[in-house]
Amino acid sequence: MTNNVYGDFIKSIREEDTPKPISTGFLLLDNVGLGSGLYNGLYVLGATSGLGKTTFALQIANHIASHENRKVIYYALEMSANELIAKSLSRIAWSLTEDHDTYNPIQNIAKKGQHSDLPLTARNIMRGHIKENFSEENKKKLRTAMAYYNSFSENMIISSPLTKRPSVDEIVKEVTDYVQTTKNKPVVFVDYLQLLRPVEGNHGYTDKQAVTAAVNKLKLLSLSLKIPVFVISSFNRSSYSSIDVDETAFKESGDIEYTADVVFIMENDFNRVWINDISSGRDLNLVDYEQEKAIEQNRDFPEKEGKQITIDEAIKNHRVTIPSAMRYVKLLPEKAIKLSILKNRFGDMLPPKMPYIPFILNAPYSVFGQTTIEGDKVKYNIDPLDDYSYEDMPIYTNPDTHEEDLEI
Helix, strand or coil: CCCCHHHHHHHHHHCCCCCCCECCCCHHHHHHHCCCCECCEEEEEEECCCCCHHHHHHHHHHHHHHCCCCCEEEEECCCCHHHHHHHHHHHHHHHCCCCCCCCCCCCCCCCCCCCCCCCCCHHHHHCCCHHHHCCHHHHHHHHHHHHHHHHHHHHEEEECCCCCCCEHHHHHHHHHHHHHHHCCCCEEEEECHHHCECCCCCCCCCHHHHHHHHHHHHHHHHHHHCCEEEEEEECCHHHHHCCCCCHHHHCCCCCHHHHCCEEEEEEECHHHCEEECCCCCCCHHHHHHHHHHHHHCCCCCCCCCCCEEEHHHHHHHCCCCHHHHHHHHHCCCEEEEEEEEEEECCCCCCCCCCCCEEEEEEHHHCEEEEECCCCCCEEECCCCCCCCCCCCCCCEECCCCCCEECCC
């Protein structure tokens, strides 16, 4: 029995097509946590609902398609392709504002016979009627955003079969056929794991067994084709009442923490969310009510009144419950998010002085930005759009006929 695996290794590292890291667009994540970016392997992002998992993955996918000029296959099992594109356009259009727009939910709602001036959120973009719903300035931003998206749209392959979700076997076959046919090596996103249709013949599987089988097959896909596969996973219900989530959040989700090469955990960062001091015994549910009133009255919340404390401190010292804290932050248009790396098979881990990577999620405009742990500096990772004149670039190019559409 002969074995020349070492010789194969020497040959592989000499080849010119040795895989290079693929940037996520988040420099801190790339350089500190991932060894310069994504490599071939299985990446899993876990979080509770409402933290921006899809927004985060989509922002990375768009960067890979635009700046890395790589093909992306994005399996959207929860949202439609139109919703994802609208989120992308909202983020790009928002980036064109020098100081960046502050979300105002009742901004310039039109009175009868007048034009609206709605904010460029994904929901408003999907409403259509562009000429009637947006100001001239916002129409120009949207026009530029559409031209920019068009420049990389052929690299963004969105599969959104909501009526018949694919099984993991169908995804493996589609991606394998695509690679063999086109000779392109895409980055694959699966959003999200628990919504995959059970494989034929495995209908007797428990949810945990089904997820375990899917994770193992996606790992084999990444190995056999030598591509990154990025998967979003939900957490089990017990993690919804915990501040610091760990590997037990995946326990009902198969062997994710064992099979994946890199495991991310996304959580609310209660150390960077400040509220008025409630040491007098007020429950945060009362603050929920006050925040809803602030939104109705179109004013900032919380309005600073004396001493401010973090929600983390309020939970630990003032009998505030975690569910009520989560309800509170869910209503905030800008959310403090922390991204931890639970596991990295390649060895790159966050240093002790940086236990997690701090982000800000601007939820209305579907954009993530990096910040400091203190939260005093925010850098939104937006690709420059200087080369995209709203007047000259087509907003859509037909991939078959190459005809260009210039009007929104």
